[in-house]
Amino acid sequence: MQHFSHIYSSNNDCGSRRTTTSLQPPSLTLHDRVAIVTGSSRGIGRAIALHLAQLGAKIVVNYTSNSAQAEQVASEINSSSHENSARAITFKADVSDADQVKSLFDSAEQAFGSPIHILVNSAGVLDSKYPTIPNTSVEDFDRIFSINTRGAFLCCKEASSRLKRGGGGRIILLSSSIVGALKPGFGAYAASKAAVEAMTKILAKELKGSGITVNLLCLFS
Ligand SMILES: NC(=O)c1ccc[n+]([C@@H]2O[C@H](COP(=O)([O-])OP(=O)(O)OC[C@H]3O[C@@H](n4cnc5c(N)ncnc54)[C@H](OP(=O)(O)O)[C@@H]3O)[C@@H](O)[C@H]2O)c1
Secondary structure: OOOOOEEEOOOOOOOEEEEEEOOOOOOOOOOOOOEEEOOOOOHHHHHHHHHHHHOOOOOEEEEEOOOOHHHHHHHHHHHHOOOOOOOOEEEEEEOOOHHHHHHHHHHHHHHHHEEEEEEEEOOOOOOOOOOOHHHHHHHHHHHHHHHHHHHHHHHHHHHHEOOOOOOEEEEEEEEEOOHHOOOOHHHHHHHHHHHHHHHHHHHHHHOOOOOOEEEEEOOOO
């Protein structure tokens, strides 16, 4: 599966849409910046965490159940580092739980003795049964909204008050082309990500002037 990204909305470029199909060659442009990547034990979050680390950032690898895979991501980052101290740590936190999200940010600040600069909110789930809306259980609907939408809200809320202001602060949320494609079988998922898109655009406006940009990465699948 190939992913192309569309990036919408930021404080200084609100509402614009541009397409990127390749990444710049790595340089240490994020040296000493601290990044939390939610849901980075595997999948797209993992790839983002490894890339940010390659650019010099210190990484918190967040996960909710898969500690072995999270440790593997952290050890891949740490083994490629020449520094004495760890460049990556893992932290188990369910993004739908406010106290756990707070602990995630606390642990990042404490582990690296620095304010946090970057939040990438990649944790997300869909219903792999791809049910129609009438066949979607209330439990599955609630689970998808609690991780995708409530989780994004809680992480943004925490990041807005704790990310470094005055430059270098970045909040990145993930959405899906399904929001535009409106494919049957994705009702709850598409609705949960549409809410994330709206929230991203509003937060970008609310943080205008703070030096924290807010962007949405819309992935095509
Ligand atoms: N894959 C695609 O084609 C595609 C397309 C469009 C958009 N996206 C979006 O991109 C993001 C990543 O997708 P993916 O396919 O890479 O996902 P994935 O491979 O299924 O990985 C999901 C990640 O989220 C974590 N996670 C799940 N529930 C969590 C929770 N309650 N709290 C914290 N972490 C949690 C998982 O941790 P554990 O390992 O501990 O379970 C895992 O690290 C999602 O937001 C998704 O909606 C993906």
